[in-house]
Amino acid sequence: MQEEEFQSGKIYCANCFHCKLLPGSEGGILRIRCTAGKWKKKLEQEKVYRLCTIMRRFRDECEYYEDMGESTEFIRELRKSTNNEDSSTKSS
Numbered sequence: 001m002q003e004e005e006f007q008s009g010k011i012y013c014a015n016c017f018h019c020k021l022l023p024g025s026e027g028g029i030l031r032i033r034c035t036a037g038k039w040k041k042k043l044e045q046e047k048v049y050r051l052c053t054i055m056r057r058f059r060d061e062c063e064y065y066e067d068m069g070e071s072t073e074f075i076r077e078l079r080k081s082t083n084n085e086d087s088s089t090k091s092s
């Protein structure tokens with residue numbers, strides 16, 4: 001994520017305690033769920049997102065948000081570590 005893409009004052013789901021990686025990956029794609037149950041499809045089924053989508057997903061507010069640290073720094077480090085994870089997943 002480029003610094004200029006980061007929206008200050010917004011809530012990034014990737015920086016929330018409730019944003020969790022699903023075990024395993026389909027075709028090397030990492031998927032994420034919100035353990036607070038805030039991501040739903042039309043018929044109330046749970047929705048999951050790709051990690052790359054969540055890195056850019058932000059909201060104005062969320063009553064369940066619990067930050068994992070300063071957003072810009074946290075997401076930068078998360079992106080670095082998941083890029084390394086993607087590389088190792090693809091090479092195995």
Ligand code: SF4
Nearest residue numbers: 013016034038062064
């Ligand atoms: S609790 Fe809210 S901020 Fe946290 S991951 Fe779910 S929707 Fe995003």
